[in-house]
Amino acid sequence: MKKRNMFVNLDFRLGAYFLSGVIILFYALALTGCLSVSPGIPNIFLVNIHSTGVNTTQVRVGYFGICVKTTNHLECLSAVGRNNKSITEYLSNNAIKVSSDIRDLVSVGLTIQGKIFPCLVAAAGVFFVVGLVALILLKRSFKKPNLNKPLQSKLFRAATMLFGAAATGLALASAVATTQTANALSFAASSTVIGNGKRHLSPGVALQVLQWLVVAFSVLFHLSLGSMFKIEGHVKAVGTLPLPGAMAPPISSTPYAPRPQAHANHSDDDYESDQDS
Numbered sequence: 654m655k656k657r658n659m660f661v662n663l664d665f666r667l668g669a670y671f672l673s674g675v676i677i678l679f680y681a682l683a684l685t686g687c688l689s690v691s692p693g694i695p696n697i698f699l700v701n702i703h704s705t706g707v708n709t710t711q712v713r714v715g716y717f718g719i720c721v722k723t724t725n726h727l728e729c730l731s732a733v734g735r736n737n738k739s740i741t742e743y744l745s746n747n748a749i750k751v752s753s754d755i756r757d758l759v760s761v762g763l764t765i766q767g768k769i770f771p772c773l774v775a776a777a778g779v780f781f782v783v784g785l786v787a788l789i790l791l792k793r794s795f796k797k798p799n800l801n802k803p804l805q806s807k808l809f810r811a812a813t814m815l816f817g818a819a820a821t822g823l824a825l826a827s828a829v830a831t832t833q834t835a836n837a838l839s840f841a842a843s844s845t846v847i848g849n850g851k852r853h854l855s856p857g858v859a860l861q862v863l864q865w866l867v868v869a870f871s872v873l874f875h876l877s878l879g880s881m882f883k884i885e886g887h888v889k890a891v892g893t894l895p896l897p898g899a900m901a902p903p904i905s906s907t908p909y910a911p912r913p914q915a916h917a918n919h920s921d922d923d924y925e926s927d928q929d930s
Contacts, residue, residue, distance in 0.1 A: 672874040676867055680778040683863045687715030690729050695720045698857040699770050700835055702758050705851055712758040714766050777823035784816030821871040828864040
């Protein structure tokens, strides 16, 4: 039974390590969308803004980056700390002829990026990394328990579970907000009743898929953390709790009187006197 528990716990650890690596990768991809022209990065965006017609200029908006795509050129850059003027100047210096249409699209993209889509996924990523640090410290406390701080392992475990749950909740809120807001903007921009119908906004499917995968894998990771310390109904906390077989037997609290001992040295006279009486 002990060997079986060891292998089950090993499976949960390997699963948790694999999920943590995948989650960090998806967080990085979601946050770096539209920051560069590296393969696949320009396709990770919140919304794609373009005018009506064929072969028109497109402006793709990410959490921190923005891409401008013309018929023969694609340029991506960071929008952090930049305004419409600085972005259009950068585009002019990189072989893109800036027209009034591009200026309008970039202005709309910066407004959407800064005021409509809150970057909750970044906060979720920070909480997830803090939870991983707490998990590493928890593992070290199991290997080298500190007798002077008996509650250290419990604190690290509570921090791991708390930050993991917070990261999962924020990731879920971010995924729901991104999906609903992007679809609402797409409908409002294309509708002649709400908007003027001259601009079209397409939701970024790749970014939404990444964020929902982060939510799914975060739930699995959180469940695997709980299973790492609980196997077959017993809490497994190496270095903090004694094994059931090593516990001392209970000591009875009922007092008892010592049994009287017979005196070994009796004289014959005492024996005869006892018989006469």
